[in-house]
Amino acid sequence: MTSAHHAPSFDAAGLCPGLYEVSLPDGVPPGTRVWRLDLARASGWREQALALLDAGERQRNARFIHQADADRHALSHAALRCLLGAWLETPAGGLRLSIGAGGKPFLAEAAAAHFNLSHAGGHALIGLSSNHAIGIDLEVIDPNRPIGSLASMLMSSEERACCGTPCSPEAFYRIWTAREAVFKAWGSGLRDDLASWTMLPLQGDAELGVSGPGPMPGPTRLWELSVPAGHAAALALLTLPG
Structure with missing residues (x-):
């Protein structure tokens, strides 16, 4: 196994x-790379994907009510495994994937392999x-959601x-993916005090503009990602000690 401290330079x-x-x-x-999986193009790979999952992942997959959700889970988690394996x-x-206290998966065998x-x-x-x-987030921009009400409940006054007024769907999802x-x-999952935090994506090579009721675990930087029309996505990187 190669050292995970080196940049992932493989060909996917x-x-x-x-x-x-x-x-x-x-x-x-x-040392950071991102891939997009087109689930429609990967749909014929479902059986191979299921075979790559471990027992716990297959059990979770079997609990999905809708087949589309089960396929999305199997294909995306198998693709993750393929990338980590490469x-x-x-x-x-x-690969043995475990779940941290905040619900974030990690690899016990390679502590420096962050994903x-x-x-x-x-x-x-x-x-x-x-x-x-x-941390990475992808959302479908849904103009039919009550985003004005959601922004009032979940976002700070700065956000x-x-x-804007009325609330712009593109701006709402831009900030939501950043959060x-x-x-x-941070490995913390969404919090109950969301409206107490301000997270505004800054353009270019800059640290994230963030303030809130508690300390950050370390310097955090944020970028918007280029994704298909009708979606919003963000990438966040936390500098680790040492």
């Missing part, structure tokens, strides 16, 4: 159908980083101001 072509590398914005540090030069099906997964609609995003805790990505990078 051919690992699974429908997997495309995402071009990252300027300023994202070396990075670490180990069989994808043999995150998000899926929405017909796509999934998978991010790997060799030297930062990573609501950025959403999700940051909390996932």
Whole structure:
């Protein structure tokens, strides 16, 4: 197995159908890569995907009521395993993924192999980083959701101001994906005090503008990602001690 402290420099072509590398914005540090999985293109790979999952993942997959949700779970988690396996030069099906206290998966065998997964609609995003805790979020921009009411309940006054009046769906999801990505990078999951935090995505190579009722676990930076029309996505990286 190669050292996870080195940048993941493998070629992902051919690992699974429908997997495309995402071009990252300027300023994202070396050692971080992101892929998009087109779930429709990967749909014929379902049986192979299920075979790569461990027993716990297959049990969770069997609990989905709707087949589309089960397929999305199987395909995206199997693609994650393929990417991690290629990075670490180990069989994808043999990786042991565990769940941390905040609900974030991690690899017990390779503590420096940081990864995150998000899926929405017909796509999934998978991010790997060799030297930062990573959080990634993908959302479908749904103009029919009551985003004005959600912003009033869940966002700070500064964030609501950025959403405009009436609340812009694009701006709402831009901020919402930023929040999700940051909390996932921190490994804390969404909190009950969301309206007490302000997380505004800054452009370019800059640290995240963030304030809230508690300390951050470390310097955190945020970028928007280029994704298919009708979606919003964000990448957050947390600098780790040492």
